[in-house]
Structures are given as C-alpha cells and as structure tokens.
Amino acid sequence: MKLIQKKRLFILLIGIIVLVGLIGYSLQDRDDETTAEQFIKDTVGWAQNLIHTPVSYVTGVFKNIDDIKNTYEENKILRDKIAEYKSLQYDVQELKEDNAELRDTLEKTESIREYNPIQATVISRSSERWIEQVTINKGTQDGIEENMAVMTAEGMVGKVETPSKFTSTVKLLTGFDQFNRISATISREKEDDVFGMIEGYDNESDHLLFRIIEESDKDLEEGELVLSSGMGGVFPAGLQIGKVKEVKPDEYGLTRMAFVEPLVDMYDINNVIVVERQQPDDNDSEGNGEDES
C-alpha cells in the first residue's frame, strides 16, 4: 500500500515539473512554433473551417432577413451619401494623380502608406477568454507573416501572432500589452500632428492607452481619430485604430495618456483583411521596431 502511495506522489511531482517546464518553454520569446504545434493548429483549423462554413451560412441567412427589414431606410441614407461620394471620389482621384506625379519627380516610389491586402475569414475564437485571439483561415501559404496588421473595413483589429501553414492566430487589440506597441498619430489640418504610442489595452476602462509623446498646440478633443503612423516599421501608415475618449496625465505627470476606444467591435469580426506592408528596402528593422520605446 505504501509503495502505491509513493508511486502516486512520484508521478504527481513529475507532472508538476513537466508543467513548469512546459509553461517556461512556451512563455519565453519563441520566434517560431514547432512543426508539431503548427500541424495541430492546421488540423484543428481545417476541422473548424469545415464546421464554420455551413453554420455561418445559416446564421448569415437569418442575419440577412434581419437586414432586409432595414433596407428601405438605409437605402435612403445611402443614396444621399453616394451623391457626396461622387465629388469626393473626384477629389481623391486628382490628389492621387498629383501625389504620384510628385513622387515621380522626387524619384521616391515607395510609401509607408502602401500595402497588399489579403482577405481572410475568422473561423474561431479562443475559448480561454484571458487570451484575446482569433484564428483566421489563411496562413503562410497565402503569404501571411508574423506581425502583419489585421483590419476590417472599419479599422484595425490586431496583428498576426503566429502564422502556420494554412491558418494563423491573430492577437486582438484588446489583448495588446507593452510588448505590442503601435506607433500612432492624430492628424491635424493646420497645427503639428500629435504623435504617440498605443501602449496596451486597459481592461478596467475597456480602452486602448495612447501615450502622447509629441503634443500639439491645440488640445485633444473627444472623438478625434487615431491612426497608425507607420513609424514603427511594422504596420503601414493610415490604418484607423480608434477614437479619443478622454485625456489624462499619466502616473508621473510627465506625459499624458489618451484613452482610445477601438473603432471595431472585437466580438463581432467575421471578415478581415491582413495587411502586408510594402517595404522592400529595410526588412531588417522589422520585428523589433515596434518594441522599442
């Protein structure tokens, strides 16, 4: 009897050692996941895709019925908007041509604004709610790499954390911490732009924390749009991140912190665009650029 007790204790101790080892191994900064992990993720992702497609089709039908009810009202509003857009489109076209011409004369053809979009669908969400991540159905096969920005039509939702062959996991903005900073800006028409960094997500107030590094003369107002600035070298410029809600001095009183509300509802993401930044010349600075403070 005593022998059996000892054996159990022994197994438990080995279990705890293995547990600590595994956690330590997975918490360290790993560049790539092991092939086994990627294989398992792909297999599960494939099965999830299999289930997700018909189910989302059915829920889509119900949603469509819901949408039809509002169609008339929406149509009215949209028609008005289209009239506005037409003139705007013309302006944009002109500006684009102007821009291209000026760039040509400068012989500077690459811009931090440009990117290649890769369309993808969200197939599952992490069931562990501490970890804010979703899985999308595109992987390295489709050209997805680590740290690419992920956005929807409304704005940025996160970045690619670990790509495997056919699926990849995306870290949502709500899960960002001090290791995943985004250099951001608030663009002003006349004064200097406001520059700063999105430093993470505050769970208590449900807002992104935007530390302002370079202030403008004019004070921040509620509702101003925060965009990515493209300075960090990872994300392209001009991705919409969120709207300013409130500005507070930080705990040392040296800089100020703006609370930014993300534009996208993180619980309602279906189709996303993975953004591949066009930047052939300084690939070496990628990856660690965002982490510097």
Place this chain on the structure above:
Amino acid sequence: MKRLLIPLILFLLLVIEGVALDILPVSLLKGDLVFVSHWVFVFLVLLAIFYDRGDTHFSVFYGLLFGLLTDIVYTGILGVYMFSYAFIAYMIHGMTKIWHANFFVTILLGTVGLIFVEIFINLIFSVTGVAELVWKDYLVDRLVPTVIANVAFLLVLYPIFTKRLIRWKDEQLSDSTKFNRL
C-alpha cells in the same frame, strides 16, 4: 473502429468550442459576465464516471492529450489545460470508487470538478502573469457563470452519452489492461 469514437467526440468538442464562441451572438459575449467553455472537460467527467473501470485511466489519458491540444490551439501556453484537466479527471475517477455513479453524483462531481479546473487554470495564469485578476471580481464575474454554463452542458450530454458509455465500457474494457499503471 469503435475505440476511435471517444477521441473523435472529444476532438469534435474541442473544435466546436472555438467556432461556437465566434458564432454566438455578440450580446452574450460582451458585458461583465464571462463564461469559458470547458466542454472537453465535461465529457471527461462522464468518461471518468461511466467509462473507466476502477483500474483503467482513460479519462486521465484523454485529459492529458486533449488538454495539450487545447493549450496549443487556444492559448499557446502549453501544459496549463493539460495538467489541470488530467489532474482533476484523476481526482474524479478516484471519487467514483467511494460513490455509486448516478445522476446526482455526476452533477456534484462535475460542478466541483469544474470549480477546481477553473481555479487551477486561473491560478496558473495569474502566477505566470497572463491574467490580472482580483479574486473577488473573478468569483462573481467569471467562476459562477462559467460553472453554470458548463453544468448546463453536462445536463445536455448526460442523457445522450450515459447509456452509450456504459455499453462501450462493457464492449471495450472487458479485457483491456492498458493505461492501468497509474
């Protein structure tokens, strides 16, 4: 062939866990109350009570395997689910020697098991710094809804699988001597 049925069911539960969270209506996921699905574990409870014999440990073995898969697919921090699922499944398996398996014992063991799994996982996460939690908020906002949601799932699974698991046990485990080393 029939032996593959149980791992297949567990795999299906694992897969659906993530898809369900993506498809569930937004209003359910927002707000302060957070529930985490432990469907794999709920099935492990049934396995431990109705499928395993006294000297076999299939539930513990599947707990290790599918806990590890959950870790890889959903959290990226290996070992947390693996260890807690397997350990609590072992405990529940041990308890079935004391109590006779019936409906109320299943619910009781399931509830206690879920509470322990949840606390265990969050303890590890808070120690490693993945989650910042205030225990009082945690109990109200997370633990209670999670346990209620998963016990509800146990109530759904119970009538479907109890009889089948007992039948599979008689068919498959009558001469099996594997996995009884623990």
